[in-house]
Amino acid sequence: MQAAECHSLEEVRQYIDRLDDQIVELIAARNAYVKQAAKFKHSIDEIKGEERMEAVMDRVRLKAMESGVSPNLLSKLYKIMIDEMVEAEISEFRNAKSL
Template sequence: MVKCNSLEEVRTEIDKLDDKIVELISQRSHFIRQAAAFKESVKEVKAVDRIDFIMQKVRHKAIELDVSPNMISDLFTIMINEMVETEISEFRNTETF
């Protein structure tokens, strides 16, 4: 971790992290779209068991890293809900009739 010597340096480092976070979310979204091709139903797209697993995993990781697990849960809930909708749209666009 970088040791900052001013508020400006802190903000610069935060801005770098924000860019990386957005890039990682974008990458995740691209994989989500790919996943739709391997699924056979909207129910499979929704993958409730998988979502539960992810939520437990990220909560544990948050605790391990001393970050609020509630905040991480909230962030992931929003992200996953949006990505499930994206995957459903992708699935419906690739369905064969």
């Protein structure tokens, strides 16, 4: 994605605010899919799926490098996001099993 050429700090901030809105919406959508995934899994170990997490992290790091963003930054952000979403998925899984 190419950033627009801005002519003022206010314009830069407006672009950043719009991007932040989109990022939040995308994270919310990702979280909704993660919760849906609980329906298709059979155990908490499967939810924690280390192989899948490693694959996601590898893909994100590669995409970060291709996009000129620090892979370490994206790894840290994704680690936090994935850890929180796994907990949400576990809750969803437990709730479905208790019905």
